Amino acid sequence: MVDTFTATRARSARIGDEVAKHPEQFRVLTGERPTGPLHLGHYFGTLVERVRLQNLGVETFLILADYQVITDRDTMANVRQNVHGAILDYLAAGIDPTRTTIFVHSVVPALNQLLLPFLSLVTEAELHRNPTVKAELAASGRALSGLLLTYPVHQAADILFCKGNLVPVGKDNVPHVEQARVIARRFNERYGPVFPEPEALVTSTPELAGLDGRKMSKSYGNTISLGMTEDETASAIRKARTDGDRRITFDPENRPGVAGLLTTAALCLDSDPLTLADQIGDGGAGRLKQVTTDAVNSYLAPHRRRRVELAANLDHVRDILRQGNARANQIAETTLGEVRVAMGTVY
Structure with a gap:
């Protein structure tokens, strides 16, 4: 029997060919938690691929998931500095804000409101099985918080609010895309077609070792x-x-x-x-x-x-973020409106 990752990798290869032929048919959502400065592992693992997809003509959204900083920690210290630093690295690496929407998780209320119906579509057992939840819980040495347990649903909302249909990931993050696919499918079956089932584009960049030989993190x-x-x-x-x-x-x-x-x-x-x-x-x-x-x-x-x-011009960085936040809010409101219609909650 073919395991899930092998099947996903094979499907990803076919999708990669389609992206090269018809980039206009895809919308990418990717990003990171602003827990600290971006490093060389981010550069080779994600930034290069994001710039490549953007330059192919794929519509791209980059989320700085600030709410998700506290999934496994107690503080939001330096989050604003980390957000601005990440944008500097995006721009320096070749991200073009006229073609890529850069936004922050916490300032898009309609995105976060999708969590409520999405949470009704998954079971506690499914959330406990998620590899990232298990790994982050083990690394934290703390009790499992509700936010960490529902982390995969947060990521599904991030992907689906803009109807992203392509998510570049490494092997470790394939289960998150699979969870988003399940949520999209269950919502569509229960309430009617609103969301695409996103596909994982598995990146080929090797995991970069850090200065101590472990994964750079x-x-x-x-x-x-x-x-x-x-x-x-x-x-x-x-x-x-x-x-x-x-x-x-x-x-x-x-x-x-x-x-x-x-x-x-x-x-x-x-x-x-x-x-x-x-x-x-x-x-x-x-x-x-x-x-x-x-x-x-x-x-x-x-x-x-x-x-x-x-x-030297952080006002420009702030302007880019304001524009990205505005666009993300507009899209999220439209999607939430469609969700309300499908669920019959328009009053």
């Missing part, structure tokens, strides 16, 4: 932020843990720190980790860290120059 504090200076980048890489073996080899299982640096440098150099390891040879950790520092700083230099220029 803000939660682990092992990232190279896109907004770092060259000196800050060098300092972060110098502190990365490696080992005492002078011969550099690519062995993710036994030498995770070395493998993480090799993977990062190779991506920035458009090479591969095995080739790079052979080139460094007996140069040791010092040579590896210098190669990685030079590769990252060289690769990110154009992005960082644009980011600094954009940061």
